[in-house]
Amino acid sequence: MTGTLVLENLKHRPMRSLLSLLLMGVPVTLILALVGLTQGMLQDARERQRGVGADVVVHGTAATSAVAFTGAPLPEGYVDVIEKQPHVKLAMGVLNHNIDLPLVIFGIDIKKFDQMNGGFTYLEGHTFQGPDDILVDRLYASQKHLHVGDAISLMGHNWHVAGIVESGKLARIAVPLATLQDLDAAHNHVTSIFVQADNPSNADLLAEELKKLIPDASVNTMADIVAMYSSNNIPGVKEFTLVIMVLGVIIGFLVVYLSMYMSVLQRTREIGILKSLGASKGFILAIIQIEAVVLAIGGTILGVIMSFGVWWLIRTLVPASIPMIIVPWWWPIAGAITLVGALLGALYPGLSAASHDPIEALAYE
Amino acid sequence: MNNGHMIETRDLRKIYRVGEVEIPALRGVDLAVAPGEFLSIVGPSGSGKSTLFHIIGALTPPTSGEVYVAGKDLSKLSDAERTRLRKRTVSFVFQKFNLLPNLTARANIAVARYIGGNPAEPGAEFEELLRLLGISNRLDHKPSALSGGEQQRVAIARAIVNHPAILLADEPTGNLDTENSQAVLAVLRDLNNRLGQTILMITHNPEAAAYGHRTVHMRDGRIIESVG
Numbered sequence: 001m002t003g004t005l006v007l008e009n010l011k012h013r014p015m016r017s018l019l020s021l022l023l024m025g026v027p028v029t030l031i032l033a034l035v036g037l038t039q040g041m042l043q044d045a046r047e048r049q050r051g052v053g054a055d056v057v058v059h060g061t062a063a064t065s066a067v068a069f070t071g072a073p074l075p076e077g078y079v080d081v082i083e084k085q086p087h088v089k090l091a092m093g094v095l096n097h098n099i100d101l102p103l104v105i106f107g108i109d110i111k112k113f114d115q116m117n118g119g120f121t122y123l124e125g126h127t128f129q130g131p132d133d134i135l136v137d138r139l140y141a142s143q144k145h146l147h148v149g150d151a152i153s154l155m156g157h158n159w160h161v162a163g164i165v166e167s168g169k170l171a172r173i174a175v176p177l178a179t180l181q182d183l184d185a186a187h188n189h190v191t192s193i194f195v196q197a198d199n200p201s202n203a204d205l206l207a208e209e210l211k212k213l214i215p216d217a218s219v220n221t222m223a224d225i226v227a228m229y230s231s232n233n234i235p236g237v238k239e240f241t242l243v244i245m246v247l248g249v250i251i252g253f254l255v256v257y258l259s260m261y262m263s264v265l266q267r268t269r270e271i272g273i274l275k276s277l278g279a280s281k282g283f284i285l286a287i288i289q290i291e292a293v294v295l296a297i298g299g300t301i302l303g304v305i306m307s308f309g310v311w312w313l314i315r316t317l318v319p320a321s322i323p324m325i326i327v328p329w330w331w332p333i334a335g336a337i338t339l340v341g342a343l344l345g346a347l348y349p350g351l352s353a354a355s356h357d358p359i360e361a362l363a364y365e
Numbered sequence: 366m367n368n369g370h371m372i373e374t375r376d377l378r379k380i381y382r383v384g385e386v387e388i389p390a391l392r393g394v395d396l397a398v399a400p401g402e403f404l405s406i407v408g409p410s411g412s413g414k415s416t417l418f419h420i421i422g423a424l425t426p427p428t429s430g431e432v433y434v435a436g437k438d439l440s441k442l443s444d445a446e447r448t449r450l451r452k453r454t455v456s457f458v459f460q461k462f463n464l465l466p467n468l469t470a471r472a473n474i475a476v477a478r479y480i481g482g483n484p485a486e487p488g489a490e491f492e493e494l495l496r497l498l499g500i501s502n503r504l505d506h507k508p509s510a511l512s513g514g515e516q517q518r519v520a521i522a523r524a525i526v527n528h529p530a531i532l533l534a535d536e537p538t539g540n541l542d543t544e545n546s547q548a549v550l551a552v553l554r555d556l557n558n559r560l561g562q563t564i565l566m567i568t569h570n571p572e573a574a575a576y577g578h579r580t581v582h583m584r585d586g587r588i589i590e591s592v593g
Contacts (some may be wrong), residue, residue: 001479276453
């Protein structure tokens, strides 16, 4: 019976109910979009790192960067030195150049790249055939509406799209290493060196040996690198998520508070009728709280649906820059956040309704 | 105090305070109503009829005096105890019907039954009563789709669904035309005869008052005459 009362109340003022659901859905969408963006970018980064096929990665440190005055702190000569070490099957130097973050152009040695992981899967076109050739992945091509043969200007340089490749191997945008070194004035330098071990089980041993060999570089196994791509390791993400969650509670609280406050005001006479029938304070409070729970559940469902809308929009507009994913296990968390806000928001209007004087309430016009 | 009465008041007083001003609504009411009695209360506006109703109906406590309803001293009851009394012992029929506008007639009756702690479906006896009230085929309509007379008959059905000992009717025909008024009054008298419920009815209309066994006249917060 309580359910009938609640549903009929919500149906009786459909526009207000709908607006409340919409407003409660917004923070749910915000939370899910934020989590989807964070998790999507991390997952994408992990997959692309794994896709290189390396077991150990050598990066420049702050010290080497300061010496080199460039984003390419490692001498390219290290590649040959590393390749001669025991347990090393292959080493490959890569130069990074940030464009519109998080997009990065990778200068690669395509022959070694092919050897290390079998090479890109070409959806269109072919590998580099000239120094100004550029390879872009499916997502970047979709975002920029690129096809093989198109010209594209990046870093003030005109490139020729030679191929469109499947995503998942290091780079969204790849160019010949030598060309990028020229453009970055980083001759004979690289940003990082990917090292493939003779056996993946030797990765830790190899990493230790390389640390001794190049003490001023940062050496990590690929397993460590992949593990570092967690939202806990990215400064600010945890705090930002927390802020959005708190905002979700506050918005849920305010929406339900205002909606229920108005609802209680409009239903003063009905509350008086219920009291004249012998409804207890607990019964009246329960009706208001259950109504808030229904709004919170509906708002969560709407918020989840809207998050699919955001996902579709982002995938359509900027699939390469923002690889958002849907994270279903966050749905109940977002729902719980909304529920807390809604229950808190309904508390005062509910208590106010429960303590109405029945005679005054019955006289209310 | 009880003496076999269903309702009994002695020196009942109620003072409303509006800011610094005290407004006496009841100035010492002595009243005794026997079980199964149909009592009409008449009097001009401001005579204290509604206040007396609200106190007997446990909607508000008295300022002083004694009031016993079904053996309970209302002046000593807590808010929760008065709520329980409204749930099981006393029920109301209002001039403005006071049906819940969002619910159908059937749901309005079901809510009262639910609040009263009874099973959702009333028995065959109640179905028969609905037929007598002439609303059996109107139960799935919301109040806005019912005539005034139908709404008041639904309100009566709602008021009696939990078999309360006392039915308080506050100008039940005040918003009805003559035909519907007579029908509603006939129903109240029939209920009184059939179920033996104690009925108190406020009215301005002497013809309506004549349906009761006895008529009490009120003025300026006091009972000035009891006829019948």
